[in-house]
Amino acid sequence: MHCKDIVRLMHHYLDEEVTKEEEMQIRSHIATCQDCKRHFQELKRTIAFVQSLSHTKAPEGFTDRVMAALPKERRKVSFFDRIKRHPLLVAASLFVVLMAGSMMSFWTQGQERFEFSAPQAQNIKVDEDRHMVIVPAGRTVEGDIVVRNGSIQVDGDVKGNVVAIDGEVYTASTAHISGEVEEIHEALEWVWYNLKKVFNSLVSS
DSSP states (O other), rough: OOOOHHHHHHHHHHOOOOOOOOOHHHHHTTTTTTTHHHHHHHHHHHHHHHHHHOOOOOOOOOOHHHHHHHOOOOOOOOOOHHHOOOOHHHHHHHHHHHHHHHHHHHHHSSSSOOOOEEESSGGGGEEETTEEEEEOOOOOEEEEEEEEESSEEEEEEESSOEEEEEEOOEOOOOOOEEEEEEOOOOOHHHHHHHHHHHHHHHHOO
8 A cells, every 4th residue: 555545544444433454554655664663653642732732721710800901992993904904924825725626626626637747848758658757867957847646756856846636756876956855745745736836936036
């Protein structure tokens, strides 16, 4: 079983939604995979920390003292007054919400289709059967390579980012990647990746 499948099972396990067989698969995998074992332990520590907070109580009379220390409200400010005061903030928030919505929609629409984008197509090889994009040793691709529902094997040079959406990035000892290497497996990661890309393009323009 692949690591990404085990990570998904971990979340179901922590929600107590796995079968005994799935629990055994998780335990068998983390016994041999240190990365997954470390991730599993971090998840358990986080949940334990959050649960411990629920037992923490404020000192007696704390709420009353805080409320008494608050300044008296002079005038109620309506929701529309706040919007009028911060039009740029509202516009930016609306943009983020709409962008996130469209990205989530795009994520669900392309769940199965293998596709990729890369400059200088003559410097790469595509294995349609394995859903694999390959940058051979000795070849250089100038620009970003993005593969969806497939994986990327980099043996040569990439002067840009390498992104695998619902796939894996494999690099050989001969590989050199000047940009970021990202593997996106969840819808929220996909939204964050696109928002970051839009922001970077606005900053660089």
